[in-house]
Amino acid sequence: MNKCADINERLQKMKNFYLKLDEMMDKLPESIPADTKKMIKDKILGDKELKELMEGIDKNRPPRIFLVGRTGAGKSSLVNALCGGYVAEVGDVRSCTEGTKIYNCTDNGRTLMEILDTRGIAESEALNEKSAENTLINEINEFSPDVAMLVLNCTHRDDVDKDALFMKDIAAQYKKINNVRLPIIVAVNKCDEMSPTRFKTANEYPQNKIDKIEEAVKYFKGIIVNNGLKIDDIIGISALIDWQTKDGVEVDPENIKNLPKHDIEDLEMAFDGRYNIDELLQMLDKAMVDTEAQMGLRMAFRLEELVRRLSNHITNIFAGIAATVAITPIPIADIYVLVVLQGILVSLIASLSGRDISLETAIEFIFSLGGVAGAGQIFRFIAQQTAKLLNGLFPGAGSAVSSTVAFAGTESIGKTAIAYYIDGKDIKAAQKMFKKMQKDNKKK
Numbered sequence: 001m002n003k004c005a006d007i008n009e010r011l012q013k014m015k016n017f018y019l020k021l022d023e024m025m026d027k028l029p030e031s032i033p034a035d036t037k038k039m040i041k042d043k044i045l046g047d048k049e050l051k052e053l054m055e056g057i058d059k060n061r062p063p064r065i066f067l068v069g070r071t072g073a074g075k076s077s078l079v080n081a082l083c084g085g086y087v088a089e090v091g092d093v094r095s096c097t098e099g100t101k102i103y104n105c106t107d108n109g110r111t112l113m114e115i116l117d118t119r120g121i122a123e124s125e126a127l128n129e130k131s132a133e134n135t136l137i138n139e140i141n142e143f144s145p146d147v148a149m150l151v152l153n154c155t156h157r158d159d160v161d162k163d164a165l166f167m168k169d170i171a172a173q174y175k176k177i178n179n180v181r182l183p184i185i186v187a188v189n190k191c192d193e194m195s196p197t198r199f200k201t202a203n204e205y206p207q208n209k210i211d212k213i214e215e216a217v218k219y220f221k222g223i224i225v226n227n228g229l230k231i232d233d234i235i236g237i238s239a240l241i242d243w244q245t246k247d248g249v250e251v252d253p254e255n256i257k258n259l260p261k262h263d264i265e266d267l268e269m270a271f272d273g274r275y276n277i278d279e280l281l282q283m284l285d286k287a288m289v290d291t292e293a294q295m296g297l298r299m300a301f302r303l304e305e306l307v308r309r310l311s312n313h314i315t316n317i318f319a320g321i322a323a324t325v326a327i328t329p330i331p332i333a334d335i336y337v338l339v340v341l342q343g344i345l346v347s348l349i350a351s352l353s354g355r356d357i358s359l360e361t362a363i364e365f366i367f368s369l370g371g372v373a374g375a376g377q378i379f380r381f382i383a384q385q386t387a388k389l390l391n392g393l394f395p396g397a398g399s400a401v402s403s404t405v406a407f408a409g410t411e412s413i414g415k416t417a418i419a420y421y422i423d424g425k426d427i428k429a430a431q432k433m434f435k436k437m438q439k440d441n442k443k444k
Contacts, residue, residue, distance in 0.1 A: 010307065010351070012057065014054075014348060014352045015057050021044055025037045032337055032340065036325065039321075039325075044318075047317055050310075050313060050314065060296040062104075062105075063113055063114070063284070063293040063297045064114045064293070065116070066116045066143065067115050067118065067151065068149070068150045068163070068166070068167055069118070069151030069152065069163075069189075070159065073190075074190055075151050077189075077253075078151060078189060078237070078239040079117070081237075081239035081277050082105070082113065082277065082281070082301065083105040085267070086256070087106065100117065100118055100136065100139055101117045102117070102143070103115040112296075113297070116140065136170075140170065146290055147183045147184070147232075148183065148184045149284070150163065150167050151187050152189065153188075153190050154193060154194055154236060155193045160223045161223055164224045164228075165229075168228055183289070184229070184230070184232055185284055186221075188237065190239075191216075191236045191238045191276075192238040192273050200240060200271070202273065220234065233283045233287065235283060238276070239277070240271075240275075242271035243268070243270055244267070244268055244269075245268075278302075285297050308422065310352060311417075314349070315345065315411060318414060319407045320407070322342070322409070324403070325341065326402060326403040326407075338409075339366065340363070342363075342409075342410055342414075343359045343362040343363040345410065346365055347359055347362040349418055349422065366413055368431065369431055370434075409438070412438060412441065416437070
């Protein structure tokens with residue numbers, strides 16, 4: 001799970017670039033009017049969502065999840081499936097009572113998620129004793145979960161009503177003590193065991209298997225709702241993963257504990273049968289109220305999605321700024337402003353890919369999309385090649401660029417930069433993509 005360190009570095013690079021934008025705008029040539037510079041700075045640095053995302057890069061914490069489910073529901077497997085590695089046993093940091101255990105999901109020493117596992121306590125007769133129930137409630141309060149997850153077995157329909165009532169009682173007491181509702185997600189696990197059972201790879205599930213999974217989820221949902229338990233969402237999943245040692249020896253789950261510690265810590269996936277785990281993470285994210293926990297979840301498990309969200313958001317911001325700049329017909333000389341603006345956009349997107357590129361390099365990338373070769377003296381080149389630039393980047397614009405053309409052109413450049421820097425497409429594929437978008441823009 002080394003991708004976490006990589007993405008953190010990429011996000012930090014983007015934040016550093018973002019923090020330097022104010023200074024960068026001030027250093028732009030005087031040919032760009034001061035009020036235009038100020039407008040651009042205010043639009044970028046004043047964007048609330050972008051500001052929150054930038055702050056969230058540093059202000060985040062591991063989400064805390066309260067896990068409830070019967071023995072055999074696959075709670076430990078689900079922990080591993082969420083973390084993308086074998087952590088449920090080696091990550092055991094402490095035991096609370098006989099019925100609970102806390103796991104830390106870690107990557108290179110960084111805690112990604114904390115899980116309070118009841119270890120089948122829902123079926124324990126001890127809960128008939130008020131003292132045992134109070135002890136559990138106290139431990140839940142001390143843990144202070146961001147969300148609770150009730151794990152059910154897709155192929156076992158007995159005692160679901162008891163599990164729902166147990167969760168309902170816990171949620172009611174939590175709200176009474178903390179004066180806040182505990183969000184609850186229901187994960188119907190082991191969907192891979194639904195017939196036809198020979199299909200274990202998620203993208204190979206036949207429609208009749210998917211239909212049976214959906215029917216089971218609907219059945220469980222009915223029981224849960226009819227027992228008065230309020231939930232945030234419910235989903236059918238599979239946490240199926242087969243494990244092997246680094247030297248390729250496959251190990252049955254029940255025998256993993258017999259391996260040397262270093263083998264356990266280095267276990268790799270021999271088979272990935274996970275189903276709907278990304279969708280489950282989305283539900284957990286949506287159910288959480290604490291923004292720092294949300295960002296922690298996104299940075300730990302939804303990293304590429306976070307990068308794409310940031311990339312698309314800043315593209316929309318810059319396209320909007322371009323339209324504002326061009327709210328009235330732009331004199332040819334003012335194309336300079338748009339190209340500089342688009343260069344900053346490309347630099348931001350490149351920073352998210354882990355690359356540090358100069359504004360000059362970013363503008364050369366833009367020129368290459370329109371079929372214009374890069375230049376050493378970039379700003380002088382813009383002035384000299386304005387007509388060619390207009391034809392390459394703003395087709396049909398004539399001697400002035402409308403706000404619609406400026407928006408569409410900047411949006412196309414942003415999307416192409418995402419394809420090149422984030423998705424790893426080569427320059428020829430990026431050029432082809434850009435030209436297609438420009439052709440489509442002409443038709444609008």
